[in-house]
Amino acid sequence: MENGSRNVLKPMDSEQLREYGHRMVDFIADYYKTIESFPVLSQVQPGYLHNLLPDSAPDHPETVEQVLDDVKTKILPGVTHWQSPNFFAYYPSNSSVAGFLGEMLSAGLGIVGFSWVTSPAATELEMIVLDWLAKLLNLPEQFLSKGNGGGVIQGSASEAVLVVMIAARDKVLRSVGKNSLGKLVVYSSEQTHSALQKACQIAGIHPENCRVLKADSSTNYAMRPELLQEAVSRDLEAGLIPFFLCGNVGTTSSTAVDPLGALGKIAKSNDMWFHVDAAYAGSACICPEYRQYIDGVETTDSFNMNAHKWFLTNFDCSLLWVKDQYALTEALSTNPEFLKNKASQADLVVDYKDWQIPLGRRFRSLKLWMVLRLYGAETLKNYIRNHIKLAKDLEQLVSQDPNFEVITPRIFALVCFRMVPTDDNDEKKCNRRNLELLEAVNSSGKLFISHTALSGKIVLRCAIGAPLTEEKHVKETWKVIQEKASYLLPK
Amino acid sequence: MENGSRNVLKPMDSEQLREYGHRMVDFIADYYKTIESFPVLSQVQPGYLHNLLPDSAPDHPETVEQVLDDVKTKILPGVTHWQSPNFFAYYPSNSSVAGFLGEMLSAGLGIVGFSWVTSPAATELEMIVLDWLAKLLNLPEQFLSKGNGGGVIQGSASEAVLVVMIAARDKVLRSVGKNSLGKLVVYSSEQTHSALQKACQIAGIHPENCRVLKADSSTNYAMRPELLQEAVSRDLEAGLIPFFLCGNVGTTSSTAVDPLGALGKIAKSNDMWFHVDAAYAGSACICPEYRQYIDGVETTDSFNMNAHKWFLTNFDCSLLWVKDQYALTEALSTNPEFLKNKASQADLVVDYKDWQIPLGRRFRSLKLWMVLRLYGAETLKNYIRNHIKLAKDLEQLVSQDPNFEVITPRIFALVCFRMVPTDDNDEKKCNRRNLELLEAVNSSGKLFISHTALSGKIVLRCAIGAPLTEEKHVKETWKVIQEKASYLLPK
Known part of the structure; x- marks a missing residue:
């Protein structure tokens, strides 16, 4: 019975995969064709789906048609369209034709590459493409796979900073004793992504030992090395142990760039692990004219860039390079009998399971x-440059409108702006009005931007970086923002 | 230039996605059609790929044809074919037609669902399908999303046990003080997956506080509650704090099933978090006749099953249910300004970012x-039953051959066996011979099995669970094993 009928889906069958795979390709291609017809930010209310779907799984098979119908009528209204050319919120999360093909192939092969032996190509291709990208970024040799260093694909920047923090923690605890955990101190600017705070929570760093250094408009929200030096000195005097510094190239709020070289010097002279989060802006640094923003990277111990943000590689694909792979593997290795194999035991290969939190891993290097x-590298550089040019244009439009101001000088493709305070210069009122503007433009469905706060000011963020975004989308977006703002201005 | 030529791939383009997506579907369908023609375990040598690929990324675009050619000639030889019907190593990692379609759709939509607002459908569908599966497993009500509990998709069982351990750690440290980390004790049987050890390493549990309780053939490698009680009592007397117990339903080595009810009683009376790892065997428990193996689950705090193993859902899709979602979110929440939004601030929605390590997350509920x-549930039950029947048959074949013995009674679809010691009863020699047999069958390319050690004996593991595996594959596998064994037997 089970496989008796032509219409019943088998667990796996090459011809059914072909037939329904083609149908799904068409469904997705049609989605991209019509993507501008959807509200960018989903307009559904919390709990909307609960009433649209049954309370339990069906006993018997349904058809692909039924499911695709439900995707159209029930799921898509609840989707926020990250791939829309009018998605400008947070940072982009690129899907591309090439990235999509890579995801398909990875899902198709269905391997789990925790150890080299479980699919040598998965480990080796990952080493090779991370070397390729390290070279495009002109990272120092120590980050390449031929020595003690190397790159690895993590799921996210959060996992990247967590694994290096664990590596750094265990390295220092091995010398000072594991009961000294309460003395370890982490440093970063207040502009650092919340992923660092989360890593500290997981690693058990005491919250009072997390130094969050002030960064304000005087440095365009970059960390000030003298504040770091002061904090480190104070902690040393108090008998604490500075062990981890997180620098940023392109902060989440405003793309601030910390001065890596100066920070690295302080880290080095205090034996601290220096990690750099370039999750967003790292992509831009393959262009020679933007490479300067990671100058000083030679002083770091680890460097992270998300290919799944602005590098046409579908989520997830977070690239982490380390100079000392053994710091990672000492902290994260396990060696159960059921995973032993000749190549691993002879130390002939890399087993990426020991470079990450999970055991299992997908064949993510394929898509990269x-x-x-x-x-090709040239097209990728021009892709980045085009978004930066569009952002430059938007920055100019904003600065030409007396009702608005650019809050921090644009560096990459993020424009941070707000409606200016009106006559009474009331900052609170101004913040409220900018949040109202945010709500108004996003509930229009025409575009999606997000916000942040800088020095107490609510700031609107327009991050240009979706693969389909063209000049016309940015212009139209600015028109919608101006129009919605006009209703909020005092008459 | 960039988009001028018809042959140049655009970052995103619906018609190019359609054209090349169709080509990739055919490539993958052809792969499944010919999957039995490949050596199951890749036969390449370490470093093989390095010489086949250039040292750096190309400057200019290459064609999809060139890449697919390279996949065929350079990548596939380095692939270990997890989807082959002759893959019996580790545990299965199912790819199915439905799972593949789900992966395609998820990659196509390209959303990042960290907060509800970033795609309400992603969060809500995940809550709904985890409720569906909880009902199929007949989990207690407290694991459903309507109260304080709920389910979440993690990347792997390693992440599942890590997040609940962090939740449990922080919960107890909130009451005893964070300087007591060195007093916290974790309990499990020695048959527990290395993921637990890794979680302990990451969470900073002192290695000498990880109680690894003996489990031997007298209980078919299940944990003995009296050993747990003894260990807990000893630790309490020594002023330590028992806080976390990990039970197993279907251990990795031999599918041992710990007695959940008895263990749960001890956990409860000592205020410990009780987590159950049913990564592999959980799938079987949707069949009424196997549900008994999770009897006692009502005494647990968290329960984990990997839909990406034996449930036709492509990797990664690790299902975690907890009774107290707030224990997770208290440990893992962060609330940066740039992610604030009305629905989250009003506490109207679940934000899964606070239930997991990473921030970003794919739309994985689609594939499940x-x-x-x-x-449909009935087909899934029969899918499981069919593999168990095939394993039963193999168990019988093994037990009928005087040169072999079944090492532990088969419970699910894993058969643990070995060549018996010969006349001199030398266990070392016997172990060596079984490893030789392992090497011989795997290097034949005809099948792939793996091994473990139980009470010092090297044991061969044949885990039946690939979607394409039929009776003929199991029979042929046994023939190959017998044949290879015949060369190793003393004349």
């Missing part, structure tokens, strides 16, 4: 490899 | 939803 090959 | 709908 396909992006690099199907676009 | 499609598996449940396109196959």
Whole structure:
């Protein structure tokens, strides 16, 4: 019975995969064709789906048609369209033709590459493409796979900073004793992504030992090395142990760039692990004219960039390079009998399971490899440059409108702006009005931008970086923002 | 230039996605059609790929044809074919037609669902399908999303046990003070997956406080509650704080099932968090006749099953249910300004970012939803039953051959066996011979099995669970094993 009928889906069958795979390709291609017809930010209310779906799984098979119908009528209204050309919120999360093909192939092969032996190509291709990208970024040799260093694909920047923090923690605790955990201190600017706070929570760093250094408009929200030096000195005097510094190239709020070289010097002279989060802006640094923003990277111990943000590689694909792979593997290795194999035991290979939190891992290097090959480095550079140019144009439009101000000088493709305070200069009122503007433009469905706070000011963020975004989308977006603002201005 | 030529791939373009997506579907369908022609375990040598690929990324675009050619000639030889019907190593990692379609759709939509607002459907569908599965497993009500509990998709069982351990750690440290980390004790049987050890390392549990309780053939490698009680009492007397117990339903080595009810009683009376790892065997428990193996689950605090193992859902899809979601969110929440939004601030919604390590997350519930709908619960039960029947048959074949013995009674679809010691009863020699047999069968390319050690004996593991595996594959596998064994037997 089970496989008796032509209409019943088998667990796996090459011809059914072909038939329904083609149908799904068409469904997705049609989605992209019509993507501008959807409200960018989903307009549903909390709990909307509960009433649209049954309370339990069906006993018997339904058809692909039924499911695709439900995707159209029930799921898509609840989707916020990250791939829309009018998605400008947070940071982009690129899907591309090449990245999509890579995801398909990875799902199709269905391997789990925790150890080299479980699919040598998965480990080796990952090493190779991370070397490729390290070279495009002109990272120092120590980050390449031929020595003690190397790159690895993590799921997210959060996992990247967590694994290096664990590595750094265990390295220092091995020398000072594990009961000294309460003395370890972490440093970063207040502009650092919440992923660092989360890593500290997980690693058990005491909250009172997390130094969150002030960064304000005087440095465009970059960390000030003298504040770091002061904090480190104070902690040393108090008998604490500075052990981890997180620098930023392109902060989440406003793309601030910390001065890596100066920070690295302080980190080095205090034996601290220096990690750099370039999750967003790292992509831009493959262009020679933007490479300067990671100058000083040679002083770091680890460097992270998310290919899944602004590098045409579908989520998830967070690239982490370390100079000392053994710091990672000493902290994260396990060696159960059921995973032992000749190649690993003979130490001939890398087993990426010991470079990350999970055991299992998908064949994620395929999509990055396909992006690099199907676009090529020059196209990727021009892709980045085009978004930066569009952002430059928007920055100019904003600065020409007396009702608005650019809050921090644009560096990459994020424009931070707000409606200016009106006559009474009431900052609170101004913040409220900008949040109202945010709500008004996003509930229009025409575009999606997000916000942040800088020095107490509510700031609107327009991050240009979706693969489909063109000049016309940015212009239209600015028109919608101006129009919605006009209703909020005092008459 | 960039988009001028028809042959140049654009970052995103619906018609190019359609054209090349179709080509990739055919490539993957052809792969499944010919999957039995590949050596199951890749036969390449360490470093093989390095010489086959260039040292750096291309400057200019290459074609999809060139890449697919390279996949065929350079990547596939380095792939270990997890989806082959002759893959019996570790545990299965199912890819199915439905799961593959779900992966495609998820990659196509390209959303990042960290907060409800970033795609309400992603959060809500996940809550709904985890409720569906909780009901299929007949989990207690407290694991459903309507109260304080609920389910969440993690990337792996390693992440599942890590997040609940962090939740449990912080919960107890909030009451005893964070300087007591060195007093916290974790309990498990020695058959527990290395993921627990890794979680302990990351969470900073002192290695000498990890109680690894003996489990031997007298209980078929299940944990003995009296050993747990003794260990807990000893630790309490020594002023330590028992806080976390990990039970197993279907251990990695031999599918041992710990007695949940008895263990749960001890956990409860000592205020410990009780987590159950049913990563592999959980799937079987949707069948009424196997539900008994999770009897006592009502005494647990968290329960984990990997839909990406034996439930037709492509990796990664690790299901975690907790009774107290607030224990998770208290440990893992962060609330930066740039992620604030009305729905979250009003506490109207679940934000899964606070239930997991990473911030970003893929739309993984789609594939589980499609598996449940396109196959239906009855088909899924029969899928499991069929593999168990095949394993039963193999168990019988093994037990009928005087040169072999079944090492532990088969419970699910894993058969643990070995060549028996010969006349001199030398266990070392016997172990060596079994490893030689392992090497011989795996290097034949005809099948892939793995091994473990139980009470010092090297044991061969044949885990039946690939979607394409049929009776003929199991029979042929046994023939190959017998044949290879015949060369190793003393004349």
